[in-house]
Amino acid sequence: MSADASRKHPIFPAFNEWVDAFALMGGWDGKGPLPGIRVEEVVEDDAFVVHAELPGLNPARDIDVKVEHGVLTIHAERHPDPREKQRSEFRYGALARSVRLPLGAKDDEITAVYEDGMLTVRVALDPVPAKARHIPIERR
Template sequence: MIELLHGRPTLPDLFGWVEAGHPGTHGVPGLHAIRVEEHLTDEAYVLRAELPGLDPARDVEITVEGGLLTLRAERAAELTEKHRTEFRYGTFARCVRLPAGAKGDKATAVYQDGVLTITVPVPRAKSGTTTIPVRHG
């Protein structure tokens, strides 16, 4: 539910609503979305995912199948202080369609400062025109 302050939605609640999806849509219980940004350069598709506090070798799985890149992560963290304990856990996933011609088998991934960057090469499309040399006979 979005709380109102002076008739306006409060930002944290508004962001929570956006991340949860539009009303009436149903997600998979226990599965949370991963915040991402993506862009296409002349040579590659680049996806950056916000995944702070994870061990990428243990907690992150990246697969490419049928032109879809799937990113899954699992968090299980517990913080114990003198008079309180706090835990955060959950499974996170994001699936994106790769651009035509993307070379998923050549993808690379780098994790730094809580951000996972996945780069998938996308060769430049060749021109539809072919020049045929004429030999002197």
């Protein structure tokens, strides 16, 4: 196995994955303040795309997407079914997830589409210069 292959799949997940998993569980007691929303981030040629798992929600009523200071925040609320249940493992209440946008993200060019339980948020990107630029210094 090459060194590159071993770096792609470490034995232990990154620390932020442990924190995210803890948030998804709702804390140790299962009643944490805002459980996380599972997301997948993809950088395409001209856009930063976030896919969020939000099954069984009404996007007009239950989902809010906002961007502020370079951070995209998805807030959702799952409302309980008023019918009496024998047993339920569903989690009701508020869910939230914030994602820092990459350099070059255009805050004014964001779209969100909800389809088949998946929210897809697309943020347009400006090309970011890959190289550092040296600034000449004037002497006076």
